[in-house]
Amino acid sequence: MKKIKRIFILLSVLLFSAFLLSCSKKEEESTSVSAEEASGLEGVITNYFQQIEAQDDEQLEESINSAYKAKEELFYNALSNYKNTKKDLGEFQEIEKVDVKKEGDTYVVDLHAKYAKRELIFHAALHDDYSGFSELSFNPVYSLSEKLFAAFQNMIVGMGTVFAVLVFIAWIISLFAHLHRWEVRQAEKRRKEMERAVR
CATH class of the missing domain: 3.10.450 (Nuclear Transport Factor 2; Chain: A,)
Known part of the structure; x- marks a missing residue:
């Protein structure tokens, strides 16, 4: 069993090495x-x-x-x-x-x-x-400061967008409570109508 594990590990290392060597980028001289x-x-x-x-x-x-x-x-x-x-x-x-x-x-x-x-x-x-x-x-x-400023602007826009979407999703989730109340009211109406129909 130990020999099989060793052989498996050795083969894994060899395959991984071959994979890394085949993926290496050849630099053109x-x-x-x-x-x-x-x-x-x-x-x-x-x-x-x-x-x-x-x-x-x-x-x-x-x-x-x-x-x-x-x-x-x-x-x-x-x-x-x-x-x-x-x-x-x-x-x-x-x-x-x-x-x-x-x-x-x-x-x-x-x-x-x-x-x-x-x-x-x-x-x-x-x-x-x-x-x-x-x-x-x-x-x-572009200078380093210009690149950093552009990166900062992109970060602010990205984070602002994500924050706005999260707030919107939270608002939609908060509406589920109202949906539940509406379902309860509708179920009570149906129950009362069925009770009236039975009488």
Whole structure:
């Protein structure tokens, strides 16, 4: 019996280890990019970013609508995100730097742009055959205090909602006493009516 337990424990540990190893995330190694490729990608991404940045609100809305009509979800989401974060950024000032690296079969480009209120990281990932974007996003960089304030606001709204729902549920439960009284009255009426009918 003890041998069976030991074998069972050993098999359990081995299966658990195999499970953990199979679930581990493989990190893709960043490989170096040649200077020509890096400068070419920097130029392409910088031009693309400047074209988007140069658009006014009306043109940006047209770009979003055309991406929606063409069912280009990647561009639609990225441009919508950019439009929604524009007010948090302020006025565009300059492009600070462009980082280019290759991860697996994808070129990853991060363009750091300086705005009046905060920095924006324009993240783009291109297939190694330059056939198109696999990732595209506009990520404003918020300070720790801004993140904490937003988290605090979300917590207050969430807790307030839960509290309101609990109060509403408690109110509904308190009405059950009135329901019980009504049922008792109805039962008494029926009993009296039956007594009258019997007489």
